[in-house]
Amino acid sequence: xxxxxxxxxxxxxxxxxxxxxxxxxxxxxxxxxxxxxxxxxxxxxxxxxxxxxxxxxxxxxxxxxxxxxxxxxxxxxxxxxxxxxxxxxx
Numbered sequence: 001x002x003x004x005x006x007x008x009x010x011x012x013x014x015x016x017x018x019x020x021x022x023x024x025x026x027x028x029x030x031x032x033x034x035x036x037x038x039x040x041x042x043x044x045x046x047x048x049x050x051x052x053x054x055x056x057x058x059x060x061x062x063x064x065x066x067x068x069x070x071x072x073x074x075x076x077x078x079x080x081x082x083x084x085x086x087x088x089x090x
Contacts, residue, residue: 007034
């Protein structure tokens with residue numbers, strides 16, 4: 001996910017600095033490469049999850065533990081956001 005976000009940020013940076021049809025074509029090629037790389041990551045990870053059952057069980061265990069953090073950090077984040085909004089309005 002970090003790699004995908006980094007690539008997308010680089011594409012947007014390049015797009016903001018570009019001008020003309022040639023640059024638009026280059027940006028289109030980079031966007032196509034980005035989409036194909038995401039598709040490749042999805043296919044490879046799907047293959048690995050089906051091939052190796054142990055990695056699937058490890059990933060499920062990690063996601064189960066991450067749900068606990070979501071139940072803790074989402075309400076704390078919302079309360080923090082509300083406090084910041086109230087302080088900025090006052």
